[in-house]
Amino acid sequence: MNEQASRESLQNGDGAADFQDLFENAPCGYLSLDPEGRITRVNRTFTSWTGHSGETLVGRRFLDLLSVAGKIFYETHFAPMLRMQGFFNEVAFDLRCAEGAVIPVLVNAVERLDGTGRARSIRMTILAASDRRKYEQELLEARRAAERASRELREVNLTLEARVEEAVQKRLRAEEALRQAQKMEAIGQLTGGVAHDFNNLLTVILGSLELLQRRMPPDPILKRFADAAEDAARRGAQVNAQLLAFSRRQPLQAVTVDAREVVQGISGLLERTVNGVATLEFKLPQQAIPIHVDRNQLEMALLNLVVNARDASPGGGRILVEGCRGMVDGSPAGIWISVIDEGEGMTPEVLERVFEPFFTTKAMGAGTGLGLSMVYGFVRQSGGDIDIVSARGAGTTIRLRLPDAGVVLPPTEEASPLVEVRPSDGESILVVDDDSAVRAIAVSTLEQLGYPIHQANSGEAALRLLQAGLKVDLLFTDVAMPGRLNGIELAREARRLRPDLRILVTSGRLPEGLDLDAVWAAGGKFLSKPFHPLELALSVQSLLDGENQLPSAAAPSHGPGTAAGTP
Ligand SMILES: Nc1ncnc2c1ncn2[C@@H]1O[C@H](COP(=O)(O)OP(=O)(O)OP(=O)(O)O)[C@@H](O)[C@H]1O
Numbered sequence: 124m125n126e127q128a129s130r131e132s133l134q135n136g137d138g139a140a141d142f143q144d145l146f147e148n149a150p151c152g153y154l155s156l157d158p159e160g161r162i163t164r165v166n167r168t169f170t171s172w173t174g175h176s177g178e179t180l181v182g183r184r185f186l187d188l189l190s191v192a193g194k195i196f197y198e199t200h201f202a203p204m205l206r207m208q209g210f211f212n213e214v215a216f217d218l219r220c221a222e223g224a225v226i227p228v229l230v231n232a233v234e235r236l237d238g239t240g241r242a243r244s245i246r247m248t249i250l251a252a253s254d255r256r257k258y259e260q261e262l263l264e265a266r267r268a269a270e271r272a273s274r275e276l277r278e279v280n281l282t283l284e285a286r287v288e289e290a291v292q293k294r295l296r297a298e299e300a301l302r303q304a305q306k307m308e309a310i311g312q313l314t315g316g317v318a319h320d321f322n323n324l325l326t327v328i329l330g331s332l333e334l335l336q337r338r339m340p341p342d343p344i345l346k347r348f349a350d351a352a353e354d355a356a357r358r359g360a361q362v363n364a365q366l367l368a369f370s371r372r373q374p375l376q377a378v379t380v381d382a383r384e385v386v387q388g389i390s391g392l393l394e395r396t397v398n399g400v401a402t403l404e405f406k407l408p409q410q411a412i413p414i415h416v417d418r419n420q421l422e423m424a425l426l427n428l429v430v431n432a433r434d435a436s437p438g439g440g441r442i443l444v445e446g447c448r449g450m451v452d453g454s455p456a457g458i459w460i461s462v463i464d465e466g467e468g469m470t471p472e473v474l475e476r477v478f479e480p481f482f483t484t485k486a487m488g489a490g491t492g493l494g495l496s497m498v499y500g501f502v503r504q505s506g507g508d509i510d511i512v513s514a515r516g517a518g519t520t521i522r523l524r525l526p527d528a529g530v531v532l533p534p535t536e537e538a539s540p541l542v543e544v545r546p547s548d549g550e551s552i553l554v555v556d557d558d559s560a561v562r563a564i565a566v567s568t569l570e571q572l573g574y575p576i577h578q579a580n581s582g583e584a585a586l587r588l589l590q591a592g593l594k595v596d597l598l599f600t601d602v603a604m605p606g607r608l609n610g611i612e613l614a615r616e617a618r619r620l621r622p623d624l625r626i627l628v629t630s631g632r633l634p635e636g637l638d639l640d641a642v643w644a645a646g647g648k649f650l651s652k653p654f655h656p657l658e659l660a661l662s663v664q665s666l667l668d669g670e671n672q673l674p675s676a677a678a679p680s681h682g683p684g685t686a687a688g689t690p
């Protein structure tokens with residue numbers, strides 16, 4: 124049945140009007156085209172969508188309703204497809220409407236053939252695609268947003284990795300610093316403990332030798348042996364002092380001094396130490412730089428640093444000792460004392476271990492490895508800091524930061540003249556020490572000078588004697604003793620009972636939480652262990668003579684000596 128015939132039969136039949144209505148008002152546009160693509164027939168839905176009337180459409184080519192891009196698309200793709208396969212489905216086009224508007228549509232096309240197989244017409248069904256296009260647009264936007272988000276996420280991930288890496292590094296550095304600190308703490312505890320015991324032994328050895336020498340027949344050979352033994356014991360005491368310094372438990376006698384004056388005071392000794400191997404220079408400011416430190420220990424520290432600088436400069440060069448008031452961001456930041464050399468410098472491996480006691484790169488007998496340990500312990504115990512900048516072949520700078528006393532210093536006093544030991548005027552002394560050997564040395568030293576002596580082996584025993592009314596002029600007590608009362612507590616109690624009692628406290632290593640201020644607060648004077656009998660005698664004498672001013676009149680202690688193994 125041909126097109127014309129079917130239309131007629133529709134018109135003639137009952138349902139003809141219905142079919143016509145269905146055709147005209149279907150929810151899609153219908154177009155019939157001739158084989159050349161010219162519109163032959165169009166339904167009302169299509170004309171109402173496009174705003175073109177049926178009359179203007181019939182005779183025009185479907186192509187004319189398309190944009191330029193659409194035309195090219197149609198000619199190159201869909202016209203050939205239609206010719207070859209006879210149809211195409213759901214192809215998206217934009218149709219140009221009457222008022223210049225454009226509507227998106229989906230087009231299905233099918234070729235109708237005649238009996239000989241030649242194209243007779245083309246039927247197009249056109250679906251409105253506004254919703255679908257909108258949906259596609261939204262889909263596209265959603266996809267773009269998703270891509271953007273995942274790109275951002277990737278970037279965040281990248282920086283996250285960098286940030287995590289940075290945090291991990293920071294943490295590793297902190298852990299390393301902690302490990303170092305713990306290592307130093309552990310070694311400090313160990314050396315401190317050993318040194319404490321050695322102090323008592325050395326006090327006994329030094330004291331016994333002294334007493335022995337007095338009773339010895341005047342035999343030069345015996346004297347040589349005794350001198351050698353005393354010499355060795357003193358050297359032992361020096362090593363011990365460095366160990367104690369490292370463990371940060373040595374009793375420090377901090378005073379306020381001008382750091383310039385300390386440096387100048389030992390400049391001669393430093394010159395002799397460097398001995399022309401390198402050129403020693405000093406750079407000190409015009410104004411005083413007051414610090415609060417143990418002067419003997421500071422001298423010892425400087426000597427150790429200069430000896431190290433000298434040993435690192437076998438080929439000569441400059442060694443600079445510099446002092447100044449440190450400034451950070453324009454505000455004072457402690458007193459800085461630096462020793463700078465142009466010597467061999469250190470490898471990172473050496474640098475990491477320099478503060479360890481007994482760590483040395485020097486030949487057997489040339490260094491004990493205690494120099495920097497002592498410096499480290501002293502500076503830290505004094506509330507300061509130490510830093511080292513060194514590289515192989517580029518010299519070394521070691522800087523000590525020490526507490527700024529922040530005061531104006533009075534002019535320095537003349538050193539007091541040497542005192543002679545004189546025999547007792549009959550003043551009596553109570554000697555308290557739990558170590559019977561140390562006690563025996565003190566007792567026989569003081570007895571030889573004619574002092575009547577009483578003894579006790581603990582703080583409680585001593586206090587009982589005083590409470591029972593024992594009359595003594597001076598109390599000489601150790602600090603660390605087993606039992607309820609340590610030496611400082613004993614001193615305090617004794618002072619309460621007898622306000623005029625003179626007190627001399629001795630210790631090699633103050634227990635945790637105690638410092639010399641506690642001794643002074645208890646009204647005592649301090650003598651550090653190991654002490655030589657002469658030092659004990661002088662301390663006792665100066666106390667009994669009424670000097671009770673501390674710390675400037677503090678008992679003589681082992682002054683600065685060269686580190687073992689240095690000239
Ligand atoms: N100024 C420096 N230049 C290069 N290396 C140094 C310097 N100071 C210290 N060192 C290195 O640090 C090590 C430890 O120094 P430290 O002063 O503790 O011990 P020592 O000098 O070897 O022995 P001691 O000081 O007990 O005689 C030295 O052996 C040396 O390798």
Ligand SMILES: [Mg+2]
Pocket residue numbers: 427430431490493494495686
């Ligand atoms: Mg050294």
